Amino acid sequence: MTDAFVIETPRLTAGIAVRESSGFRFYASDLAFLSLDNRQFRALRELRSAVERQAGGPRELPRKRYNHDR
Numbered sequence: 001m002t003d004a005f006v007i008e009t010p011r012l013t014a015g016i017a018v019r020e021s022s023g024f025r026f027y028a029s030d031l032a033f034l035s036l037d038n039r040q041f042r043a044l045r046e047l048r049s050a051v052e053r054q055a056g057g058p059r060e061l062p063r064k065r066y067n068h069d070r
Helices: 031-036 044-055
Strands: 004-008 013-020 023-028
Touching (some): 023 044
Antiparallel strands (some): 004 013, 013 023
16 A cells, blocks of 8 residues: 655645655656655655755744834
């Protein structure tokens, strides 16, 4: 049985990761991630980091600014 995982960014579906005996193989579903296509990663965490770097880094939520002078 094959385990497959959808890998997404906040704006795109990057592709799928398929479990292999020595890690995960990535198959890109968007041209923005073509450079990662068919590459093998030891862990999903490693793959996720590569996808985030390719997408321009993780998206952070804006931080609230508090006015302490009130």
